[in-house]
Amino acid sequence: MLLLFMMLLQYGYGNDRELFEQFNITNERNPPFPFEYDVETGLDLVLVRCPGHLFEYEPNEVTFGLSTQALEYKMPILENSDRKTAWRIAIYDDIRIKNFTYTCAELTPKGDFLKQRYDWNIKLTWTETPGPLLTNVTKANLDVENLASPFECLQEDSIKLVKHLDGKAKIEEYKHRETEIFRNELIYIFGKGQLDTPKSLFVPCGITQQ
Numbered sequence: 001m002l003l004l005f006m007m008l009l010q011y012g013y014g015n016d017r018e019l020f021e022q023f024n025i026t027n028e029r030n031p032p033f034p035f036e037y038d039v040e041t042g043l044d045l046v047l048v049r050c051p052g053h054l055f056e057y058e059p060n061e062v063t064f065g066l067s068t069q070a071l072e073y074k075m076p077i078l079e080n081s082d083r084k085t086a087w088r089i090a091i092y093d094d095i096r097i098k099n100f101t102y103t104c105a106e107l108t109p110k111g112d113f114l115k116q117r118y119d120w121n122i123k124l125t126w127t128e129t130p131g132p133l134l135t136n137v138t139k140a141n142l143d144v145e146n147l148a149s150p151f152e153c154l155q156e157d158s159i160k161l162v163k164h165l166d167g168k169a170k171i172e173e174y175k176h177r178e179t180e181i182f183r184n185e186l187i188y189i190f191g192k193g194q195l196d197t198p199k200s201l202f203v204p205c206g207i208t209q210q
Helices: 002-011 021-025 068-072
Strands: 035-039 045-051 062-066 085-091 099-109 118-126 137-139 158-164 170-173 186-191 206-209
Touching: 045 099, 045 118, 068 085, 068 099, 085 099
Parallel strands: 035 118, 137 206
Antiparallel strands: 045 085, 062 099, 099 118, 158 170, 158 186, 186 206
16 A cells, blocks of 8 residues: 555646646556647637646656747736646648647656656648638727627627737737737637637637727
8 A cells, every 4th residue: 555655646636737637547657649639610819728838748757838839929817827727829820721839838757657648639631721711700999998809709808819810920918009010910719718728629709899
């Protein structure tokens, strides 16, 4: 019993893997990357659930670090309150293909728990060719006191992300009457109440356009 307890103490506690259901059906020493998700929307911007910057895979055995992609759009508003998980922005930007791989983080062994370095990859496959300009895009009047949301987004508070179109796509949180936005740029709206859910993908409830 003492030996079993020591083994559990070494490898069974102090990690956050249970926050991702994929680790319930696999050997954590051989991570099942990439996680594969079908994106059942025609929108070109979605949020994917990744480990946050305080996530611990196996703290005494594995060095955890956020990827370059995750750091590019690291927004406090998209982090879970305990900072163990976070939503990251994935943008479909190549119309020639319907899938791409998003890298959340990097796992580097510093003991014998993992035999090699792993990228925490997510493979996203769109079921239809995405694009932002669909029938659910509404025109926004930014001169009003309170920005109106599309009908599909009226049930709860929302998070708004604007995609700037000056050269390479740039995403930032949209704050009404604070964030500079130009003609034809898009505001993606997400229901705020879904941020703390364990779902893997988060799609906009609507889009407005300047």
